[in-house]
Amino acid sequence: MGGSQEKDEPCSCSEAREHLERFLDHECDGDMTARLAGHVASCEHCSRIADAETHLREILRSRCAEQAPPELRARVLGRLAVMRSTTSAASVTSVTSMTSVTTADGTTTVRSQTQTIRYRLG
Template sequence: MGEKNPTEPCSCSEARAYLERFLDQECDQDLQTRLAEHVESCEHCSRQADAERHLRELVRSRCAEQAPAALRARVLGYLSTARITSTTTVGVSTTRITTTVVRTERFGRG
């Protein structure tokens, strides 16, 4: 989706199209500014943005539970093992080794 001229006011349809990127602050600075001005001045788009923010907060607050330590250790152990697959076809042998390494980081709630 192409971005409009940075001097033109943002329309409701453009605000709807870029709402998620706007809330994630993933737009270029000109578009981010235009969207912020529009959302601030348009009651409908302001309600849409507020509803999306509220939904995100609900999802974030409900997804705070962690898996039990034993389950987490089993899953991480499984994911970090090497898997070897061998096949032989008419005298040609093929071996594929796949290793998956999983790094985890803890993110704070915020």
């Protein structure tokens, strides 16, 4: 019955770090969730890590919720329409991702990356 003892054993810091993302995404089973929640509640170090990860996720979620201004949206859609009408043999797609990180001292860093993807149609 070693399996039931493992369920009742406290979670280690390394195990908490290993499963932290799944825990915060509510993807762990009930036993693992209880063990991780207990550990994070009692371990100051892991609690700070979980709080920082939660804060980062909230920042990213709020930044991803922002929508492009209507003028930019219209300009991009217009260019896509031109590209679609003039490109018969190939298609080009540009994807831009932006990441914003605010540190504890209030400094915000924004990184953007554009990737161009080309592929043949038909």
